[in-house]
Amino acid sequence: MPLKVSDIGEKRLIKRILKKSTKNIFNSSFFDELSIKSMKDDAALINFGDHYLVLTSDILFKSAHFPEEMIPEQMGKKAVTVNVSDLAAMGADPIGIIVSLGLPKNMLLDDFDRLIDGIIDGCFEYEMMLIGGDTNESNELTICGTCLGIVEKDNVLMKSGARDGDVVAITGLLGLAAAGFEVLFNNLELNSASKEVLLSHALHPKAKSKEGILLAKTGSVTSATDITDGLAKEIGELIESNSGKIGITLYEDLLPIPEEVLEVTEKIDKNPLDLILYYGEDFELLLTIDKDIFSQIKDKISLYKIGSVTSSGKMIMVCKDGTKKILEPKGYEHLS
Amino acid sequence: MPLKVSDIGEKRLIKRILKKSTKNIFNSSFFDELSIKSMKDDAALINFGDHYLVLTSDILFKSAHFPEEMIPEQMGKKAVTVNVSDLAAMGADPIGIIVSLGLPKNMLLDDFDRLIDGIIDGCFEYEMMLIGGDTNESNELTICGTCLGIVEKDNVLMKSGARDGDVVAITGLLGLAAAGFEVLFNNLELNSASKEVLLSHALHPKAKSKEGILLAKTGSVTSATDITDGLAKEIGELIESNSGKIGITLYEDLLPIPEEVLEVTEKIDKNPLDLILYYGEDFELLLTIDKDIFSQIKDKISLYKIGSVTSSGKMIMVCKDGTKKILEPKGYEHLS
Numbered sequence: 001m002p003l004k005v006s007d008i009g010e011k012r013l014i015k016r017i018l019k020k021s022t023k024n025i026f027n028s029s030f031f032d033e034l035s036i037k038s039m040k041d042d043a044a045l046i047n048f049g050d051h052y053l054v055l056t057s058d059i060l061f062k063s064a065h066f067p068e069e070m071i072p073e074q075m076g077k078k079a080v081t082v083n084v085s086d087l088a089a090m091g092a093d094p095i096g097i098i099v100s101l102g103l104p105k106n107m108l109l110d111d112f113d114r115l116i117d118g119i120i121d122g123c124f125e126y127e128m129m130l131i132g133g134d135t136n137e138s139n140e141l142t143i144c145g146t147c148l149g150i151v152e153k154d155n156v157l158m159k160s161g162a163r164d165g166d167v168v169a170i171t172g173l174l175g176l177a178a179a180g181f182e183v184l185f186n187n188l189e190l191n192s193a194s195k196e197v198l199l200s201h202a203l204h205p206k207a208k209s210k211e212g213i214l215l216a217k218t219g220s221v222t223s224a225t226d227i228t229d230g231l232a233k234e235i236g237e238l239i240e241s242n243s244g245k246i247g248i249t250l251y252e253d254l255l256p257i258p259e260e261v262l263e264v265t266e267k268i269d270k271n272p273l274d275l276i277l278y279y280g281e282d283f284e285l286l287l288t289i290d291k292d293i294f295s296q297i298k299d300k301i302s303l304y305k306i307g308s309v310t311s312s313g314k315m316i317m318v319c320k321d322g323t324k325k326i327l328e329p330k331g332y333e334h335l336s
Numbered sequence: 337m338p339l340k341v342s343d344i345g346e347k348r349l350i351k352r353i354l355k356k357s358t359k360n361i362f363n364s365s366f367f368d369e370l371s372i373k374s375m376k377d378d379a380a381l382i383n384f385g386d387h388y389l390v391l392t393s394d395i396l397f398k399s400a401h402f403p404e405e406m407i408p409e410q411m412g413k414k415a416v417t418v419n420v421s422d423l424a425a426m427g428a429d430p431i432g433i434i435v436s437l438g439l440p441k442n443m444l445l446d447d448f449d450r451l452i453d454g455i456i457d458g459c460f461e462y463e464m465m466l467i468g469g470d471t472n473e474s475n476e477l478t479i480c481g482t483c484l485g486i487v488e489k490d491n492v493l494m495k496s497g498a499r500d501g502d503v504v505a506i507t508g509l510l511g512l513a514a515a516g517f518e519v520l521f522n523n524l525e526l527n528s529a530s531k532e533v534l535l536s537h538a539l540h541p542k543a544k545s546k547e548g549i550l551l552a553k554t555g556s557v558t559s560a561t562d563i564t565d566g567l568a569k570e571i572g573e574l575i576e577s578n579s580g581k582i583g584i585t586l587y588e589d590l591l592p593i594p595e596e597v598l599e600v601t602e603k604i605d606k607n608p609l610d611l612i613l614y615y616g617e618d619f620e621l622l623l624t625i626d627k628d629i630f631s632q633i634k635d636k637i638s639l640y641k642i643g644s645v646t647s648s649g650k651m652i653m654v655c656k657d658g659t660k661k662i663l664e665p666k667g668y669e670h671l672s
Binding site for chain 2: 002003004005006007008010013014016017020021023024025026027030031035038039043044046048053055056057058059060061063064065093095096098099100101102103104105106107108109110112113116117120123124127128129130131132133134135136137138139140142144146148
């Protein structure tokens with residue numbers, strides 16, 4: 001039987017594209033060594049004097065990305081947020097976004113207006129412009145955002161660069177969005193304060209844009225990525241980007257898992273670590289930071305240390321009982 | 337009954353977006369007066385020293401944009417070409433494209449590879465890089481390309497700027513792509529040379545990228561756009577962009593309609609002018625050019641004069657029999 005795209009999954013599809021796309025380099029003044037490397041990163045870097053222009057694109061389909069409970073404003077804002085999160089992971093300041101829409105013919109004009117309001121609200125939040133777009137007819141609502149940002153060359157953050165001994169840190173609590181989706185999918189009853197926190201993270205996520213820019217400027221962040229596809233998968237990416245020359249050890253008792261998440265996993269009888277490590281949808285940044293500077297940075301930006309960079313070549317978790325286990329870099333993968 | 341998006345059509349939807357998006361201007365060093373104006377143009381201009389960065393996005397869906405006869409390589413290349421054509425209309429040199437894909441789960445891996453080959457082939461043709469992308473699962477094949485280009489500020493071409501007396505010109509023959517689609521849809525028999533020319537324009541169009549860049553550098557092109565949505569509609573855009581202060585008169589006997597197109601319209605009993613004026617899909621540039629410089633430019637770049645800019649505020653066609661008629665700026669409009 002001939003292979004289908006779902007037989008190999010998103011990651012290997014992207015690798016097939018990269019293999020073809022880097023064969024010929026055109027306009028080489030715009031593409032230096034880091035630009036070529038960035039094609040495997042959260043966003044593409046275009047060489048521009050002292051700066052990199054940073055370009056990233058995400059395409060969202062209603063059936064796959066927007067739960068029934070999501071209102072049009074939230075869909076529009078999420079389409080902006082997923083793009084800004086990729087820029088934040090490179091330390092880039094957002095300039096503007098261009099949005100191409102596929103609209104079902106029978107979509108209510110009022111829902112369209114509300115969707116655009118959500119996009120504009122996202123632009124306002126991240127202090128950038130909606131600079132253009134395209135609308136077409138499609139069977140299901142489709143939002144493709146492409147975001148342009150800028151970062152000083154000296155400050156750019158990449159997935160590669162972590163060094164043995166660096167602190168591994170995260171910009172926020174883990175599992176809130178995943179728990180929020182579980183609340184929706186299982187129709188769970190919770191006290192209203194907890195429910196609000198969880199649903200807000202699931203339906204109305206925020207990118208850590210200011211944090212990414214500030215962290216990049218410290219000059220002490222050695223690598224970074226966002227964890228929207230899951231913490232374990234992204235830690236695997238940091239290891240792979242260093243050609244497996246580093247390892248990362250996580251400490252279970254350092255993982256910042258809020259009470260609301262534990263409340264949900266207890267109700268649905270799941271291990272909270274499954275939500276934390278493999279679910280994705282947390283719009284937080286994962287960072288490796290010079291260990292001598294970490295506490296200084298932590299004074300200025302809210303960060304949680306969750307582990308250390310090692311030379312083991314592996315992702316290891318030190319459990320609460322002191323035992324160690326090797327983690328697999330799995331997570332949310334499209335088309336698999 | 338509440339209004340649906342299909343009740344108002346693409347053009348008015350875009351106007352609704354613009355009205356909201358230009359309320360707050362962020363990062364104003366990147367957005368000058370022309371940038372704000374460009375949001376109604378073929379591509380967005382971002383202010384960058386002596387240059388504008390030029391950004392455009394197009395989303396294509398299999399059911400709406402790719403006829404059955406189109407092979408994967410042609411779909412990939414077309415997705416690149418539609419974007420480059422928008423850059424060409426601004427006089428911009430393409431730097432790179434980022435492509436987000438929605439792939440049906442059961443798409444053959446071989447077809448995926450061929451689609452990417454088409455995208456890479458397009459990048460090669462227009463001498464730019466495929467700089468990144470995203471893949472997701474979707475019900476129908478979806479290709480969203482976002483293309484980045486650059487143009488010197490002094491050279492940028494806009495839809496506005498035409499002056500009374502300018503020559504109206506086009507970069508190539510008219511109606512070939514439309515006739516090609518009619519050949520496909522009506523399964524017409526033609527001699528193989530004609531058929532090849534027509535199908536090549538329908539299935540394998542080429543953007544006038546080099547021509548757009550050269551024309552911009554002449555400094556004598558007063559306005560420009562591409563005519564992929566139809567000649568009459570785009571002439572209407574040039575008039576509207578000048579707040580209706582200009583008109584455009586076309587001369588039927590100047591319209592460059594090739595023999596192959598007439599052969600097709602005769603077979604299907606259609607007026608060739610319908611294909612030329614309202615069908616779209618010709619990847620040619622429509623230009624207004626200083627009348628004193630036109631013949632000099634024509635010596636270097638293949639151009640056809642099709643009319644003149646007037647002060648009538650209207651689009652008028654002088655027919656072969658000498659009568660005049662007013663044309664409506666209709667054409668292909670999505671979601672209507």
